[in-house]
Amino acid sequence: MTKRPVPGANLPLAGVRILDFGIFIAAPYAASLLGDMGADVIKVESPKGDPHRKLDSEMGPGHSAFYFGINRSKRGLVLDLAQPESRSILDALVATADVALVSYRPRALERLGLTYEQLTRTRPDLVYASLTAYGESGPRVDQPGMDVLAQAISGIMGVTGETGQAPVRTGPPVGDFVGSFLLVSGILAALRVRDRDGIGQRVSVNLHDGGLSILANFITPFVKTKVPVQPVGSAHPNVVPMQAFRTSDGYIVVCCPTDVFWRNLCEALNADWLLADERYVTNPGRVAQRDELVTELERLFEKATSAEWIAKLTARDVPVAPVNSLADAINDPQTLHNGSIVELTHPAFGPYSVVQNPIRLSVTAIPARGYATEPGEHSAEILRDIGINDAIISDLLERGIVQSSTCP
DSSP, rough: OOOOOOOOOOOOTTOOOEEEEOOOHHHHHHHHHHHHOOOOEEEEOOOTTTTGGGGTTTTTBOOHHHHHHHSSEEEEEEEEESTTTHHHHHHHHTTTTTTEOSSHHHHHHHHHHHHHHHHTTTTTEEEEEEEEEEOSSSSTTTTTOOOOHHHHHHHTGSSSSSSTOOOOOOOHHHHHHHHHEEEHHHHHHHHHHHHHSSSOOOEEEEEEHHHHHTTHHHHHHHHHHOOOOOOOOTSSSSSEEEEEESSSSEEEEOOOOOOOHHHHHHTTTHHHHHHOOOOGGHHHHHHHTTHHHHHHHHHHTTTSSSHHHHHHHHHHOEEEEOOOHHHHHHTTTHHHHTTOEEEETTTEEEEEEEOSSSSSSSSSSOOSSSSSOOOOTTTHHHHTTTOOOHHHHHHHHTTTTTOOOOOO
């Protein structure tokens, strides 16, 4: 077997090869995170390419900054799976792979030859990771799915927004990114089992279940009490105060999940009358008197600036934070200290910023690497890796079974 490239021998997943057949957000971002960890991730695209490549033109005509933010730490191959001649190449790729990651509906997987059964005939110990909208069977299995639909069906939108107003989608596509993180966890667990027991398996993640999983603190109480959770804006349905408050020049978020924090808050506000009011001594009492108490707190917070309140509350150990704009968040001192935003360089478009891999290991760094490759930028290189000679590669390129491109 051809020796696979090892992008960083000290990285946790060095020597692991992952075939990324994913499109849109969840699966490709999971593959990027695994590529950061050292895996040799090969993004396998159709001649049409990942739809998000052209979602905007912020990097240049036909080159999406949205796509650049999600895809990195990969090599690129364009393979036309609609052509029968591609099957032998696919089989050769799978034979060298440890993981195959897919994100199509079942019928499309069958048509493209990417089902679990089809790929494991070539590599029985393959870890096969499938990301779907609703699952691999059931009443919605053939329906198209995406983040906003998963947010709606799972109940996320039903508890998000202002009381009595229209449902609100969360700003970031949380369903997609939860899917990414669950895929990474499932793949790492399956690789551990394969290393230990020598067997591969299917890893199944869907956006619907992922959405339900982040409602864990809502679902158990609801099933117990049958009391619906209503949208309460930035507030918390079970804790008061825990929400955004307007100041004289902006907004801050204040959280008092314990009675100790509540006492600290009252002291910082110089509000002895609130501290002495028996109705507010415990959180259940504060929740019962939410409207009256929040109105009084709003009146107090509007008397000073956000910076002044943050200083006073921090001095009293009250959980508080500014409501940052995106620009503020990127330049927040903690963001800068953590190195949360890093710079990659594209050979044609120059430097651009991405979010660093959020996983930190004490011994081994996990850096965002490389850049968002062009479709098929490494096609010839990858085919050579799996033992195909240059004459055959030239023929495959000429017939359009494989396609290659260079940076513009």
